[in-house]
Structures are given as structure tokens and as C-alpha cells.
Amino acid sequence: MSDATNTPSYNATRARVETYFDKTATKVWDRLTSDAPVSRIRETVRRGRDNMRARMLACLPDDLSGARVLDAGCGTGMMTQDLAARGAEVVAVDISPQLVGIAQARMPEAMRPRVTFRAGDMLDAAHGRFDAVMAMDSLIYYRADDIRAALATLGKRTGGPVVFTVAPRTPLLMGMWYAGKVFPRSDRSPVMIPHAPKRLAHVTRDIGRLRDAGRVSVGFYISQALEFTA
Structure with missing residues (x-):
């Protein structure tokens, strides 16, 4: 089995x-994940992301004191703050240094000792266990x-669950996907x-469970x- 960090398709997508x-999108995500006014469509995305974050956090104990948790793709740090508030030692990683900078600036002072921010690949072995x-x-x-491959890589270094999201194969999303394939836009x-x-x-049955x-559907989100458990 190959490491996800070595596959051409993973590297190209990354x-x-x-x-x-x-x-391109730093300002958009900065605004979307703040209290700033947004369009009605982006408001549904904001609410959907809030609901999904709560659903994912429900997979973990309320008290995470002593636990070391990776926030893989931390963005502007909303999940990171929730994890740190539960007492976790958080390694918050994002491929975008600009988003990591926003996450650092937003982190409440009391939580900062429990958080390590890093810009780079979420699958990097240097992040530890x-x-x-x-x-x-x-x-x-x-x-x-x-x-x-990503789950296999993370599973080797994770004692508990890897909680992640995918876009489900719904008629709406499949229609948008095919439209995107037919009408590509560089922006x-x-x-x-x-x-x-x-x-x-x-696909993952031989590496874990x-x-x-659960699914969240709010407007366009x-x-x-x-x-996943290895």
C-alpha cells in the first residue's frame, strides 16, 4: 500500500x-467563518458548517484533557478552538499559511498554550501521534x-477515531459536479x-472500520x- 503523500493524484490535488x-479564497473564508454579514447562500453554508462541526465533535468525549488531537485542515481555527476548549492538546495544520495566520490571530489567549499551529501537509509524519x-x-x-491512503496514513498514527467529511452522492451535488466538469472555470x-x-x-474495509x-444539509451546504478507526 502506498503512502498518500507519495501518490501523484494526491500531490496534484493538494x-x-x-x-x-x-x-484566491483567503478573504472569502475569513469572512465566511466570522460574524461578518454574508449573502443568503453563504449564510446557509455558515450554518451548515456550524452544524457539521458540532456533529463531528459529538464523536469525541466532552472532556479531552490529556488527549492530543490533530485538526487536519484547520482553516481559520473554529474546530481548533472547540477542541482546545474541551482541554485537548491540539496540533492545528493547514496547507494555507494565510489561513493558519488567521487562526492564530483568532485564538483566545487562554487557549494558546494548548495549541500548536503549523502550515503544511496534514499527513506529514512530523506531526507525531x-x-x-x-x-x-x-x-x-x-x-x-x-x-x-490518507486514512491508512493517519490510522497508523492515531489511537482513536479519524472523523472526516465527504461530499455525499446526492442528486443536487452530482448535478453540480457534472456541471463543473462541463463548464470549468479557472477562478x-x-x-x-x-x-x-x-x-x-x-474501499477501506481491509484497513479499518x-x-x-451523520449528514448535514442546510441550503447549499x-x-x-x-x-474511521484503524
Whole structure:
């Protein structure tokens, strides 16, 4: 089995994601994840992300004192703050140095001693071992084989669950996906790849157990939470 960090498709997708979030969409995500006014469509995305974050956190104990948790793809740090508030020692990693900078600036002073921020690949072995991993919307641009390899890589270094999200194969998302394939635009985000949870469970059956952790659908935000245990 190959390491996800060595596969050409993983590296190519990671490069597109890095370019988008660090060069194109920093201001959009800064505003979306703040209290600033946004459009009605982005308001549904904001509410959907809040609901999904709560759903993912429900997979972990309320008291995380003494636990070391990786926030894989921390973005502007909302999940990081929630984990630190529960007492976890958090390693918050994002491929975008600009988003990491925003997350650092937003971190409440009292929580900062429990958080280590890093810009780079969430799969880097240098991050060490963890009791749990949270990867919200960090794998939504990857193919099934790359997700499998990423879970295998993280599973080797995680004693507990790897909780992550994918774009589910719903009629709406599949329609948007096909439209994106037909009408590509250079200024939009990398294209999400929809996945069926049962298919991912089949693909990952030899490396661990995949559990359905629930779906969130709010307006234009549709996301599926999954829990992987090696």
C-alpha cells in the first residue's frame, strides 16, 4: 500500500487546494467563518458548517484533557478552538499559511498554550501521534483511493477515531459536479468529488472500520460525516 503523500493524484490535488485557499479564497473564508454579514447562500453554508462541526465533535468525549488531537485542515481555527476548549492538546495544520495566520490571530489567549499551529501537509509524519483526528472538509476534493491512503496514513498514527467529511452522492451535488466538469472555470474552488459512504466503507474495509456519523444539509451546504478507526 502506498503512502498518500507519495501518490501523484494526491500531490496534484493538494497543489490545487493550496493555490485556491492561499492565493484566491483567503478573504472569502475569513469572512465566511466570522460574524461578518454574508449573502443568503453563504449564510446557509455558515450554518451548515456550524452544524457539521458540532456533529463531528459529538464523536469525541466532552472532556479531552490529556488527549492530543490533530485538526487536519484547520482553516481559520473554529474546530481548533472547540477542541482546545474541551482541554485537548491540539496540533492545528493547514496547507494555507494565510489561513493558519488567521487562526492564530483568532485564538483566545487562554487557549494558546494548548495549541500548536503549523502550515503544511496534514499527513506529514512530523506531526507525531494522536488520540484522535478531525478533518472537516479536508478530504472532499480527493478520489476514493487517495482518501483510503490518507486514512491508512493517519490510522497508523492515531489511537482513536479519524472523523472526516465527504461530499455525499446526492442528486443536487452530482448535478453540480457534472456541471463543473462541463463548464470549468479557472477562478472557482477545486471540484469536490462526491462519494457514497457504502462505497468508501468497501474501499477501506481491509484497513479499518468506517462508521456513518451523520449528514448535514442546510441550503447549499451538504456534507457527510464519517468516523474511521484503524
